[in-house]
Amino acid sequence: MSYFITLEGGEGSGKTTALAKLAERLTADGFEVVTTREPGGIEIAEKIREVILDRTHTAMDARTEALLYAAARRQHLVERVLPALQAGKIVLCDRFVDSSLAYQGHARGLGLDNVLAINEFAIEGHMPELTLYFDVNPKTGLARIDLDQGREFNRLDEESLAFHYKVREGYLLLLGRYPERMQLINAENELDEVVADAYEALQRFLAEKQ
Numbered sequence: 001m002s003y004f005i006t007l008e009g010g011e012g013s014g015k016t017t018a019l020a021k022l023a024e025r026l027t028a029d030g031f032e033v034v035t036t037r038e039p040g041g042i043e044i045a046e047k048i049r050e051v052i053l054d055r056t057h058t059a060m061d062a063r064t065e066a067l068l069y070a071a072a073r074r075q076h077l078v079e080r081v082l083p084a085l086q087a088g089k090i091v092l093c094d095r096f097v098d099s100s101l102a103y104q105g106h107a108r109g110l111g112l113d114n115v116l117a118i119n120e121f122a123i124e125g126h127m128p129e130l131t132l133y134f135d136v137n138p139k140t141g142l143a144r145i146d147l148d149q150g151r152e153f154n155r156l157d158e159e160s161l162a163f164h165y166k167v168r169e170g171y172l173l174l175l176g177r178y179p180e181r182m183q184l185i186n187a188e189n190e191l192d193e194v195v196a197d198a199y200e201a202l203q204r205f206l207a208e209k210q
Contacts, residue, residue: 001031002085003209004126005202006096009134010167011157012141012148013187014194018134019094021195022202026090034084037094039072042079048072053154060155066104066115073097074122082126096128098174098182103156106170107163112177127181130205132198133171134187138164141187 007015007022016037023033039049051057052068073096084091097119105115138161145157175182185198 001090001210002088003090003130003206004081004085004093004128005090005130005132005205006093006098006128007132007134007198008095008098008102008171008182009187010136010138010141010164010171012144013134013136014144014191015132015134015187016094017191018195018198019092022198023092025199026092026202032087032089033092034080034089035092035094036076036080038076038096038099039069041076041081041093044079045072045076048075053152053156055155055158057155062104062108062110065108066100066110066118069100069104070118070122073100073119077123077126093128096131097123098131098133098171101174102167102170106173107166112170112173129181129209130202131178131182132185132201133175133182134185134194134198135168135171136187138168 007019009015019035023035026033038045039052040046048068048071052060052065052072081091081093097116100115100119101112104110105112142157142161142164175184183201185194185201187194189197
């Protein structure tokens with residue numbers, strides 16, 4: 001029983017913390033779970049992540065950024081995600097293609113279909129079966145980041161508030177485009193409530209599959 005499930009959301013949405021808690025619950029339910037993240041998850045992709053998110057790389061072109069994400073995604077997919085799925089495990093991944101569509105496709109203005117084409121080449125049809133989108137007002141998300149001293153602060157965190165609103169707008173467009181795959185989780189709530197809502201969505205998905 002293998003399923004590819006992704007968590008998406010803007011900066012400070014809490015999805016990364018929620019992912020760890022969801023993995024604990026699924027493991028307690030008897031599932032074999034692999035957790036990972038993008039960009040990163042494996043050595044090559046982590047090195048690409050360092051290049052993308054380096055705060056000094058302010059001159060990075062939007063298309064370069066999109067191509068680097070797709071390259072990291074490809075390596076991560078073949079080295080981490082697919083082997084876990086082939087071993088019958090549930091893969092919980094922090095970000096995947098939808099991040100590129102929202103950030104580079106919409107917020108950077110490259111176009112959803114253009115960025116999707118790059119990523120279709122990279123992933124060869126391996127899309128997640130379920131995507132939980134953690135929706136939060138960018139002002140709320142960025143305020144949370146300011147309070148979290150232990151969190152990685154990267155180049156995207158330094159973008160304007162208008163950029164982050166465009167990211168959220170992009171995600172909401174994707175919800176309308178992929179309603180059969182994507183589910184909205186209200187990330188404005190307290191973390192325990194957010195995790196409970198996400199876990200309920202996972203349970204519904206697994207029940208339908210079984």
